[in-house]
Amino acid sequence: MGEVREEKKNKSWLLVVWKICNFCMSLFFALASYVQINDPDAGFWMAGYAVPAALCAFTAFNPSATETLLWRRVADLHVMVSTAVVAMLGWTLYRERVTRIFQQEEGRAPVGVLRVATAVSITVFPFVSWIYYHIHKELRSSWPSHCNTAI
Structure with missing residues (x-):
């Protein structure tokens, strides 16, 4: 009986997170x-940014929205269009024989994304590892x- 209550408590906590x-x-994509x-x-x-903002907002206010056909179709369509745009940009760079790729916006953007991803992972790692050790006693x-008394 206590296990069910504990599992339900963990589930509700994870749902809030x-x-x-x-x-x-959603706020990030809207901004x-x-x-x-x-x-x-x-x-x-x-x-390109508004679609994920709307999808995340629907998920934030109603997590079961991801189970609807409309939400899935919009998410799939957005991934498909984004992939096609990336492929077209890559093909354009290849076709025009761009040799100095970092002089182009398409070449600088992935480097910026890599820098931001590195900064976020460095920032988030201590919190994630603390939570991991806190959960797994x-x-x-x-x-x-x-x-043991430090945590």
């Missing part, structure tokens, strides 16, 4: 869509007593 993460990502106003291809990029069983 899931909703918060989706809300934050990313907004700052594209001064871009020459604003409509293209705004749509058996990993701490062989630690000295002064380490």
